[in-house]
Amino acid sequence: TVAHGLELCCQAPHGVSVAWGMACAAQISWQRGLLDAESFERLIRHVHPLMGAIALQPEPDGFRGAIGRDKKTVDGRLRSVLLRGPADPIVVDDVSATDWWVALGEVRATVFDRPLRVCLRGHRAATLAIAASKSELNRALVIASLRGDPAEFELDSSADDVRAMRAGITALGRGEVADAGAGGTTFRFLIAVAVSQPEGGRIRIAEQLAARPHDPLLDALRAAGVEVVREGLEFSLGPLPRGPVEFRVDASASSQFASALALLRAARPDVSVTVTGDVASAGYLSMTLSMLEQSPLRVTSDASSAAVWRVLNALGAQVTFSTEPGDLQPDSAVERLLWAHDDPTPVELDVGATPDLVPVLTAYAALSAPSVRLFGAPHLRHKESNRIEDLVAAFAEVGVDVVATSDGIEVRAGIQSPRIDARFDPRADHRLAFAALVLSTRGPIWLTDPRCVTKSYPTVFEDACAAGFVVDV
Secondary structure, eight states, X not given: OHHHHHHHHHOOOHHHHHHHHXXXXXXXXXHTTSSXXXXXXXXXXXXXXXXXXXXXXXXXXXXXXXXHTOTTOBTTBOOEEEESSTTOEEEESOOOHHHHHHHHHHHIIIIITOOEEEEESOOOOEEEOOOBOHHHHHHHHHHHHHHXXXXXXXXXOOOHHHHHHHHHHHHHHTTOOEEXXXXXXXXXXXXXXXXXXXXXXXXXXXXXHHTSXXXXXXXXXXXXXXXXXXXXXXXEEOOOOSSOEEEEEEOSSOHHHHHHHHHGGGTOXXXXXXXXXXXXXXXHHHHHHHHHTOSSOOOOBOHHHHHHHHXXXXXXXXXXXXXXXXXXSGGGGHHHHOOOTTOOSOEEEEOTTOGGGHHHHHHHHHTSSSOEEEESOGGGGGSSSOTXXXXXXXXXXXXXXXXXXXXXXXXXXXXXXXXXXXXXXXXXXXXXXXXXXXXXXXXXXXXXXXXXXXXXXXXXXXXXXXXXXXXXO
């Protein structure tokens, strides 16, 4: 019942919606005294790892209306399934749509945000179906929109950034405010969609994203004659001027500044972009330029998600993939970057082209014999977190010693292990959460804020269970 409401109002995936519905049904059953506390906790432990993030955007009336259209409604009365114990369901007709809405809020507050305990029971062979690359898919969605030629792709993704991109493109096309959330890629690429609209567009961002650098992109727009007005967390952008438009942008802090402007060529071939400075993560700009030449557009599986398992395979995991990531993604190079974890020869690695790999490579380094220096990525300080300082702090909290440098991380020689059942705070950064999964091969870790992984890899805990990990609350 709840799942149908979430699918209609939030466009949440079916399996995720069902997991939320089961938790809500357990919540109401426990509150009514039908389900004892032990059985409630047992059920929650099972469904919690499957409860991906959902956008609780609907107004109560919208959710109640969706619930009211459920096929189990008879003569205007909503029938619901509650639980008295394992394999002992009961059908009732006195749980209202409002009761379900209240339960949904209670579950989000008391169940969803619980820490997860992650540990390795034993490596198990698994073939994983990695979702579409969010980097490629987000570019493809923008290019298709600007070409006015909606495309379909064999692979898709339910990552937060992709869902926000789709919703933002739709909103801007309707003249509505697009919500980019906390996604830097989403915000910067939606700017290309906004300024391509006849009247421009408006984009709202999360406070977390406001702290990251955007001025080089906004300044380049203003210099080319695009009106840019910021009011709090909302940006109003005017349309591109008529005639040839020349942009000049400093991409030393983020290649996305240049990519966002280059994407405009999908709609306006008379746009030109001059890039100054040493381009940060230049491979992602190359990806943008390559995809602008594609027809039809192609999207492969996510190399950054697969990289988590490439690193774990070097530690004994037995994971393969149903499809392989494409070479356009810089993180597809991860296997060429790995070293033998039992070889004491010092390692020095330039990670300027692959900054997203630094957290999992740091975890791998901590579990390896040699001293390791990762360098060349000062722009890591401007990611979802200050990914250098925050990574060092998160590792220290679980007893793993790594050192911050101006442009990366250093790890001393000698194999380290996290403290048993230590709490790892990823600072709302999905890449740090993946590092915790790598560390958990040496002992169980409590991961606070586990839901940050939905930004890029919502199914990582399900895949971890398939590969021999135990994920519990």
